[in-house]
Amino acid sequence: MKRFVRKKTVKVALLIIAFLATSLGSAFAAxxxxxxxxxxxxxxxxxxNGDRWxxxxxxxxxxxxxxxxxxxYLPVRAIAEALKIPIDYDxxxxxxxxxxxPGKKTPIFAMPLEIDNIYVTRSKDPEExxxxxxxxxxxxKIDQYGDIYFTLDRKYKRLVLDAAVVSPxxxxxxxxxYNAGGAAGNISETVLEKHTISPKDGVRQMVFNVEGLEKIKLHVQSPELNPYIYxxxxxxxxxDNGETSAKDSSK
Structure with a gap:
């Protein structure tokens, strides 16, 4: 009998909680x-853009x-995605x-990314x-050449890249x-933007325009195709979503 009463009490308590949650939700909605x-x-x-949608x-x-x-009226997300405009909800x-x-910055290592782990590796070694x-x-670390893929989902306007050439x-x-999105087609072989750094530079900051892109490829290599670049x-x-007109700087 006690077991039955306990179960009944639990059920009543759950009903009260559910009722309160519903009431609070209704009050908020009201x-x-x-x-x-x-x-x-x-x-x-x-x-x-001329096609049925x-x-x-x-x-x-x-x-x-x-x-x-x-x-x-249509949901704002449907319109934003059709026009390839990033949309977020807080x-x-x-x-x-x-x-x-505005003002949101996402570190590159917090992004969805792909590397081959042969020519490009991630390191936390203090010496490296x-x-x-x-x-x-x-x-x-890119000591020969390599590619890094980032998935952006059109949420950003800029890639602000800090890089350097180290000894030797x-x-x-x-x-x-490069545009590495699924709809890029032959355009994926076209360089959208490129920047060059030299061994005499410090840590150079390079700003790339990635507005409207779903996925990108960053290819790193010497212009002379030298196999060792470090x-x-x-x-x-x-x-981030800052101004894309910022110029390179050396730190």
Whole structure:
């Protein structure tokens, strides 16, 4: 009998918790949401840049615009993704950011990335991350040549890359940016932007424009195709949404 009462008590407690959660949620919604009389408009079709376009939700299901007060409405995410504009939502402040979050910086080692672990390796060895007499926590080692792929999902405008040529490197090193997105096609073989650093430089800061790109490839190699370059990319590098017109600088 006691066991039955205990289970019943638990069920009642769960119901009370569920009721309170529902009540609080309803109270929150009441202060922020206003009910309207609207309709799904099944007669609307879309043309995007000359081609038929069907807006879809996050699970791939077709979306129909909502018709209200003479206007048709679609979720902002569907429009932003169609126009290849980054979009983010901050649940703490209930803010939707269209075009990226201002001031947000994402370190390169916090990004989704791919390397081959042969020609490009990540190192936290203090001896290998002591670069130009400054100690870093982590670095990419590229002693011959190599490629690094970053997945951006169109969330950033700039790649701010800090790199150097270390001893015994004797040759200039070129950092070339490519579009590695799935829809790039033949364009993926075209260099979008490149910067060069030399052994006499300190840690050089290079700014690449990555606006609108889903995935990029960073190719690192000497212009003379010399097999030994001893390049390092350090952990102060980051992606952000700042101005892309910034010039290179040497630290």
């Amino acid at each position: 202060t922020n949401l206003e009910p309207v009389n609207a309709f799904f408009n099944h007669g609307i079709s879309f043309v995007l 069907q807006p879809k939700n996050e699970t791939g299901e077709p979306l129909k615009p909502i018709h209200y007060n003479g206007n048709n 649940g703490d402040t209930d803010t939707i950011y269209i075009g990226g979050i 991350t002591l670069i130009k007499e400054k100690q870093f926590q982590e670095a990419f 490197g004797e040759h200039d090193v070129v950092f070339s940016l 390049a390092r990319i350090v952990d102060t590098s980051f992606f």
